[in-house]
Amino acid sequence: MSTLTPPKPDAAMTAPAALRGPVRVLLRVHRKALWAGAALLVLGIGIIVALRVWMASSKVLCADGDTTPCGDDIYVSSYAHTSTETFLADGGTVLILLAALVGVFVAGPLIARELESGTFRLAWAQSVSPAHWLAARLAVPAALTVTGLTVLVVAFRWGLWVLRAGPNSPGLRWHANGVFPGTGPAILGYALLAVAVGALCAVLVRRTLLSMSLTALVLGAVAACLGTWRYELWPSSFTKSTEVMDYDAGDWPIDSGMLTASGEKLSWQDCYEADMAQGVEACMRGRGGIDYFAEYHPASHYWPLQLVETGILLALAALAVFAAFRVLRRLHG
Numbered sequence: 001m002s003t004l005t006p007p008k009p010d011a012a013m014t015a016p017a018a019l020r021g022p023v024r025v026l027l028r029v030h031r032k033a034l035w036a037g038a039a040l041l042v043l044g045i046g047i048i049v050a051l052r053v054w055m056a057s058s059k060v061l062c063a064d065g066d067t068t069p070c071g072d073d074i075y076v077s078s079y080a081h082t083s084t085e086t087f088l089a090d091g092g093t094v095l096i097l098l099a100a101l102v103g104v105f106v107a108g109p110l111i112a113r114e115l116e117s118g119t120f121r122l123a124w125a126q127s128v129s130p131a132h133w134l135a136a137r138l139a140v141p142a143a144l145t146v147t148g149l150t151v152l153v154v155a156f157r158w159g160l161w162v163l164r165a166g167p168n169s170p171g172l173r174w175h176a177n178g179v180f181p182g183t184g185p186a187i188l189g190y191a192l193l194a195v196a197v198g199a200l201c202a203v204l205v206r207r208t209l210l211s212m213s214l215t216a217l218v219l220g221a222v223a224a225c226l227g228t229w230r231y232e233l234w235p236s237s238f239t240k241s242t243e244v245m246d247y248d249a250g251d252w253p254i255d256s257g258m259l260t261a262s263g264e265k266l267s268w269q270d271c272y273e274a275d276m277a278q279g280v281e282a283c284m285r286g287r288g289g290i291d292y293f294a295e296y297h298p299a300s301h302y303w304p305l306q307l308v309e310t311g312i313l314l315a316l317a318a319l320a321v322f323a324a325f326r327v328l329r330r331l332h333g
Contacts, residue, residue: 023136023139023140026110026136026137026140027140030109030110033105033109034144037102037144037148040098041148041151041152044094044152044155045151045152045155047087048088048155048156048158048159049155051080051083051084051087051088051159052084052158052159052162054080054083054084055078055080055081055084055162057080058078058079058080058081081163084159084162084163085163085172088156088159088160088163088172088179089172089176089178089179090178091156091159091160091178091179091182092156092176092177092178092179092180092181092182092183092187093177093178093181093182094182095149095152095153095156095181095182095187095190096181096182096187096190096223098149098152099145099149099187099190099191099193099194099219100190100194100215100216100219100220100223102141102145102191102194102195102198103193103194103195103197103198103215103216103219104194104198104212104215104216105141105198106137106138106141106194106195106198106199106202106215107197107198107199107201107202107211107212107214107215108198108202108208108209108211108212109208110137110141110198110202111134111137111198111199111202111203111211112201112202112205112206112207112208112210112211112212113208115202115203115206116206116207116208120133130328130329131325131328131329134199134203134324134325134328137199138195138196138199138321138324141195142191142192142195145191145192145194145195146188146191146192149187149188149191150188152182153182153183153184153187153188156182156183157183160172160179160183173250173252174250174252174299174302175230175231175252175297175302175305177227177230180230180305180306181223181227181309183306184302184303184306184310185306185307185310186306186309186310186313188310189309189310189311189312189313189314189317190219190223190313192313192314192317193219193222193313193314193316193317193320194215194219195317196316196317196318196320196321196324197215197218197219197317197320198211198215199320199321199324200320200321200323200324200327201214201215201218202215203324203327203328203331204327222313222316226309226312226313230305230309231252231254231297233304233305233308233309233312234297234301234304234305234308236254236295236296236297236301237295237296237297237298237301238293238294238295239293239294239295239296240259240291240292240293241291241292241293242291242292243292244292245292245294247294247296248298248299250298250299251296251297251298251299252296252297252298252301253294253295253296254295254296254297255267255294255295256268256292256293256294256295257284257289257292257293258284258285258289258290258291258292258293259289259290259291259292259293260287260288260289260290261288261290264288265293266284266287266288266289268280268284270283270287271283271284271287
């Protein structure tokens with residue numbers, strides 16, 4: 001007669017259960033930070049709603065709209081309209097800073113402080129493995145940050161919708177550095193990268209202030225590089241003509257000038273710095289220019305650029321998470 005032994009629980013079923021305890025502890029210990037994050041979320045939404053209400057209730061300066069040509073080519077805006085443009089022109093940058101703030105919090109108070117003070121040993125002594133301990137500190141801020149930033153992206157897009165990115169609103173065009181990151185999935189990639197980099201810096205350095213500083217430096221470098229080279233993430237459109245070309249309202253100009261017979265590109269900038277008495281076009285012709293060219297990203301390139309940037313950020317985040325677990329395993333088994 002044989003005895004029945006209970007089957008071993010499936011590892012996939014025990015993993016969530018193993019994370020519930022650390023997650024509850026995190027939420028309880030850092031409840032003040034949660035309230036602060038919720039307050040920032042409400043404040044951001046409130047500012048955008050207030051700006052929309054202000055614009056809707058303000059007296060327009062022209063009879064047919066808030067920003068219109070009043071009988072000539074000069075655009076006249078109400079104070080509410082120009083103020084809203086000023087606030088929203090850097091909305092994408094503000095969202096990146098919020099994501100970076102979360103990464104700095106993960107690097108400092110959430111992980112490095114426990115490693116520095118030794119309080120992590122208490123959790124590990126209560127049947128919480130180092131991997132589950134770190135996973136909880138990645139999953140909780142990642143989930144909360146992605147949720148909050150998704151709400152803010154929707155609110156930001158709603159706020160931008162009422163504004164016209166015309167010739168008098170260059171800061172609000174879709175490709176502007178202060179706008180582009182905050183209008184699509186790229187900001188969620190920044191959020192996940194911030195959490196991952198914060199965790200990696202914390203387990204590497206294990207010093208609170210140094211981990212926070214290093215996290216801010218890395219995230220700032222990534223944001224600066226992507227902002228500078230964003231136009232290279234997707235092939236731009238190229239147009240050649242025998243006449244001077246104008247860009248459409250939604251185009252992102254990259255380069256323009258003239259082409260020589262051999263196809264060499266001549267930039268207008270080179271002749272702007274030449275002898276102005278000669279004239280810019282005469283200068284270009286004198287250097288062998290025969291046709292005009294223009295390189296640009298049309299508005300249809302918005303989603304390809306967003307998705308490529310998001311993919312780069314997610315790949316970097318995945319590498320940082322992998323490295324963080326490897327470092328933790330090497331140091332603590």
